[in-house]
Structures are given as structure tokens and as C-alpha cells.
Amino acid sequence: xxxxxxxxxxxxxxxxxxxxxxxxxxxxxxxxxxxxxxxxxxxxxxxxxxxxxxxxxxxxxxxxxxxxxxxxxxxxxxxxxxxxxxxxxxxxxxxxxxxxxxxxxxxxxxxxxxxxxxxxxxxxxxxxxxxxxxxxxxxxxxxxxxxxxxxxxxxxxxxxxxxxxxxxxxxxxxxxxxxxxxxxxxxxxxxxxxxxxxxxxxxxxxxxxxxxxxxxxxxxxxxxxxxxxxxxxxxxxxxxxxxxxxxxxxxxxxxxxxxxxxxxxxxxxxxxxxxxxxxxxxxxxxxxxxxxxxxxxxxxxxxxxxxxxxxxxxxxxxxxxxxxxxxxxxxxxxxxxxxxxxxxxxxxxxxxxxxxxxxxxxxxxxxxxxxxxxxxxxxx
Numbered sequence: 001x002x003x004x005x006x007x008x009x010x011x012x013x014x015x016x017x018x019x020x021x022x023x024x025x026x027x028x029x030x031x032x033x034x035x036x037x038x039x040x041x042x043x044x045x046x047x048x049x050x051x052x053x054x055x056x057x058x059x060x061x062x063x064x065x066x067x068x069x070x071x072x073x074x075x076x077x078x079x080x081x082x083x084x085x086x087x088x089x090x091x092x093x094x095x096x097x098x099x100x101x102x103x104x105x106x107x108x109x110x111x112x113x114x115x116x117x118x119x120x121x122x123x124x125x126x127x128x129x130x131x132x133x134x135x136x137x138x139x140x141x142x143x144x145x146x147x148x149x150x151x152x153x154x155x156x157x158x159x160x161x162x163x164x165x166x167x168x169x170x171x172x173x174x175x176x177x178x179x180x181x182x183x184x185x186x187x188x189x190x191x192x193x194x195x196x197x198x199x200x201x202x203x204x205x206x207x208x209x210x211x212x213x214x215x216x217x218x219x220x221x222x223x224x225x226x227x228x229x230x231x232x233x234x235x236x237x238x239x240x241x242x243x244x245x246x247x248x249x250x251x252x253x254x255x256x257x258x259x260x261x262x263x264x265x266x267x268x269x270x271x272x273x274x275x276x277x278x279x280x281x282x283x284x285x286x287x288x289x290x291x292x293x294x295x296x297x298x299x300x301x302x303x304x305x306x307x308x309x310x311x312x313x314x315x316x317x318x319x320x321x322x323x324x325x326x327x328x329x330x331x332x333x334x335x336x337x338x339x340x341x342x343x344x345x346x347x348x349x350x351x352x353x354x355x356x357x358x359x360x361x362x363x364x365x366x367x368x369x370x371x372x373x374x375x376x377x378x379x380x
Contacts, residue, residue: 016184020191024178028122031179038118042111049104093236103224110217116210120374128370129173134189135362136166142355199379200372204313207306208376215298222294226287232280235272309375312368319365323358330354
């Protein structure tokens with residue numbers, strides 16, 4: 001691993017590439033490791049549904065055994081090898097199959113929701129990163145415009161150093177998000193699609209269905225845990241089918257048969273285990289009480305989420321009005337004529353202060369808008 005890392009080029013040596021928004025999202029869908037893990041979890045959940053029935057498929061055992069003293073290994077022959085072939089049908093408890101099937105299907109539904117939420121999360125992160133990059137470009141331009149005419153190059157050099165550091169941090173964030181660290185990636189802010197914020201205001205009147213579904217599945221998992229413990233109070237029925245050796249070879253003598261009704265044996269059992277030590281009762285009581293607590297927690301979380309969504313919408317609307325006002329104010333000050341050197345310097349200072357405030361608030365607003373995208377998805 002050390003040799004591999006030593007052979008990797010440093011970040012500054014990587015080629016720089018700028019792509020569009022659509023190309024960036026395509027790369028995330030293909031390369032992002034977190035998204036791949038979510039897809040793998042869904043695939044595993046879907047297989048769990050199949051395995052509820054595949055465990056009923058009979059198993060076949062192949063046994064091979066050889067016993068011989070060490071001195072006689074040189075004269076080993078087929079007569080010294082013994083092998084058997086057996087078939088086994090293992091039927092799960094009939095009272096457990098419906099529960100296992102429902103649990104597996106519920107897990108698939110929950111995994112699909114989590115996959116969709118992961119896509120929203122990555123989409124909001126990409127949107128936020130493009131906004132921050134666009135804001136950094138404007139900040140650099142404003143910083144260059146604020147350099148006095150008599151600068152000896154010191155302030156310009158500082159602006160350039162800050163810009164290079166910002167671009168390095170931005171490219172790292174883009175590369176990790178895209179799942180490709182072989183280049184210094186950037187996403188062109190011009191290609192960022194427009195979002196219909198009026199649709200978010202309308203959607204914020206109620207909580208998002210996906211968000212509520214994820215919380216509902218958390219509650220359902222708790223309910224199934226209670227039911228699973230409760231089922232231990234009931235008897236279980238097990239059925240096993242098995243056969244003698246289907247094929248046997250020993251000492252050069254071979255025997256076998258095709259499995260038929262006489263060749264198969266069935267073992268059925270109805271078992272009831274009395275909870276004399278109250279272990280199952282204690283587990284059931286704890287699971288039931290935890291479920292009741294979770295119900296109250298989910299309700300509080302939903303109410304809190306609704307308040308936070310309302311706060312996000314309000315913050316976004318206030319920023320839009322505030323930004324419009326201060327941009328107009330900055331343009332007005334730029335066109336204003338100064339009648340003295342002191343007034344000129346004060347104007348430049350006021351303009352610089354406005355742009356600094358705009359940049360700071362734009363960073364905060366990027367977080368707000370990204371949170372709304374994660375809450376409701378991509379609304380256009």
C-alpha cells in the first residue's frame with residue numbers, strides 16, 4: 001500500500017477537467033462509492049426475499065472418505081475410497097415463513113427508499129458545491145476589483161494565493177463526490193439547471209412522502225421485532241425430508257437407487273417451549289416498551305422536521321429579497337461620483353463590505369437550498 005501511494009501523483013500534478021452539470025451527475029451515478037453501497041444493499045435485500053423460498057430447495061451432500069495406513073499409500077486404489085451421496089429437504093417452520101417473507105419484502109421497500117434518499121443527498125451536495133464554486137468565482141472577481149490602483153503587487157499576489165487554495169479545496173470536494181480522483185474536477189456553474197423555488201414553497205405545506213416513509217419503516221421494523229419475540233410463545237412446526245445414501249461406493253462395490261416414495265423419509269415435529277424462566281416474556285416486554293417510546297420519538301421528529309422545513313423556506317425567501325436589495329445598492333454606489341479622495345475611498349470600502357456580506361450570506365443560503373433539495377428532491 002505504501003508503494004502504491006508513493007506512485008500516485010500529487011494533487012497539483014493531476015490534469016484539470018471542467019464538465020457540465022449533467023455529466024457530473026452521470027459520473028456520480030456510475031462512480032460514487034456511497035451510491036454503490038446503497039445499490040448493493042438493495043440487491044442484498046432483494047436476494048433475501050428469494051432466499052425465503054430457495055432455502056426449501058433440497059441440498060445434496062457428497063462425502064468422500066479414505067482410510068489407509070501410511071505405509072500402504074503407495075498402493076492406494078479405488079477400493080480404498082468410500083463415498084456417499086445424500087439428499088436433504090429442510091422445510092422451515094410453517095409459522096415462520098409468512099413472517100420471514102413479509103420482513104424481507106419490507107426490507108426491500110426500506111432499501112429502495114434509502115437508495116432514493118442517498119441520491120437526493122448526493123444531488124444536494126453537488127448543487128451546494130456548484131453554488132459554492134460559483135460564489136468563489138464572484139468573490140475572486142470582487143477581490144480583484146477592490147485592489148487599489150497603487151498596489152505594488154502584494155495584494156494581487158495574496159488574492160491569487162487564496163484563489164489557488166480555494167480551487168484546490170473545491171476540486172478535491174468535486175472529485176470525491178464524483179468518485180474519481182484521477183483528475184482535478186470542476187463543474188461549470190453556467191450549466192446549473194434552474195430550480196422552481198415556488199414548487200418548494202408549495203411542497204413545504206406538508207412533509208415529503210419519502211421522508212415520512214423512511215421513518216414509518218423504522219417504526220415498522222420495531223413492530224416486527226415485537227412480533228418476532230411474541231411468536232416464540234407459540235408452537236413451531238418443522239418438517240424435514242431426507243433419504244438414505246442415493247449412491248454408495250465402498251471397496252469397489254457400488255449401490256444406489258432413484259429416490260422414490262419408499263426411499264424418502266419424513267420427520268415432522270411440533271414443538272412448544274415453555275417460558276419457565278420468563279426470558280421470552282422479558283424480551284417481549286422490553287421490545288414492546290421500546291416500540292412505544294419509538295412511536296413518541298417519531299412523532300416528535302416529524303413535528304420538529306415540519307418546523308425546520310418552514311424555517312428553511314422562510315430563510316430562503318428572506319435571502320432572495322435581501323440579496324436583490326444589496327446588489328442594487330452595490331450597483332448604485334459603483335455609479336456614484338466621488339467629489340473627494342476621502343469620499344472615493346469610503347465608497348470603495350462600502351462596496352467591498354457589501355460584496356463581503358453578499359458572499360457570506362450566499363454560503364449560508366447554499367446550505368439552505370441544499371437542505372431543501374434533500375428534503376423534497378429536485379423540483380423544477
